[in-house]
Amino acid sequence: MSKVALRNKLGFIGGGRMAEALISGVLSAKLYQPDQIRVADPDAGRLDHVEARYGVQGGGTNHELASMSDVIVLAVKPQAMAEALSGIRDVLTKQLVLSVAAGVKISRIMETCGPNTRIIRAMPNMPAMVGEGITALAIGPKMEEDAIDCARQIFESVGRVVLINERLMDAVTGLSGSGPAYVFLMIEAMADGGVKMGLPRETASLLAAQTVLGAARMVLETGQHPAGLKDQVASPGGTTIAGLHRLEQGGLRAVVIDAIETATKRSQELGG
Structure with a gap:
């Protein structure tokens, strides 16, 4: 057309x-x-x-x-x-x-x-x-x-x-409509972690934002499941699996799911 x-x-x-x-x-x-x-x-x-x-x-x-x-x-x-x-x-x-x-x-x-x-x-x-x-x-x-x-x-x-x-x-609203704010929070938290470990703020923010951008592009362009890409980064006994373990201990996965559910329900309330 x-x-x-x-x-x-x-x-x-x-x-x-x-x-x-x-x-x-x-x-x-x-x-x-x-x-x-x-x-x-x-x-x-x-x-x-x-x-x-x-x-x-x-x-x-x-x-x-x-x-x-x-x-x-x-x-x-x-x-x-x-x-x-x-x-x-x-x-x-x-x-x-x-x-x-x-x-x-x-x-x-x-x-x-x-x-x-x-x-x-x-x-x-x-x-x-x-x-x-x-x-x-x-x-x-x-x-x-x-x-x-x-x-x-x-x-x-x-x-x-x-x-x-x-x-x-409403589910779309909870995921992609509100989702950029979740990602902004994650980028900010990653940058804060870098600053805590001694990186300059500007450098830490760039590293965090570009990492998220690149990871998202890999999901879209490779067609691989995010879990498979994650496993490629996590070497046995390495730094990445140690960091992932801490994120799982902190309940990151469940908190993100809960956030999308909560935002979806709020969208339903606002829509009557």
Whole structure:
């Protein structure tokens, strides 16, 4: 299939960091040109920023943006979704709506905007800001393949994409949505360990971050199970197995599993 520019107008309701990441991504991937993108946001400072940096069009109401767009990205906080939907429901005809609002179900959007609304729910994560995100897509009913391809290409411009059943979206939130924060904490802890052992802070932070980046890339590119890669590093009687033993004693594996379960349950609570 050709690139998504065949859907020639892309509108963002909300101009925050995730919207900016997607704007940067689709422009870099040459899926859209700046004059094909419009952004609406009540924060004039954000609009000025994205207009100046990316050359896109800013301003106007949500209603005006929706009426002029072929693809609409709902990039608002969950608590702002009701207001955003009320401003566009009267002009939705055949537009493709992509929602990145955490916890807002497809059924809720369709209840407000009508049963024929063409909606795909997305859960990207923070590394999308550097083009290394992972986005889970839950597809609304009666969705055409070209619309799914359109959504996939937009989110692939900022990383990888997986398709899931919407009932698993809370688990995605607990794992990959919240996951970058878990990894940041691990990087910080690894760097602290290096500092404790005498390394300069800057060096320790670089060693920790690059180690995590490289290890993740090995999992993705080799296709090997993480346990197999771990065993390749852990020589008999060596330093690595001694360190792994201490991590297991401290319950790292169980704590990480518990954290994802807790975050998933919280996502369920917030989503009602």
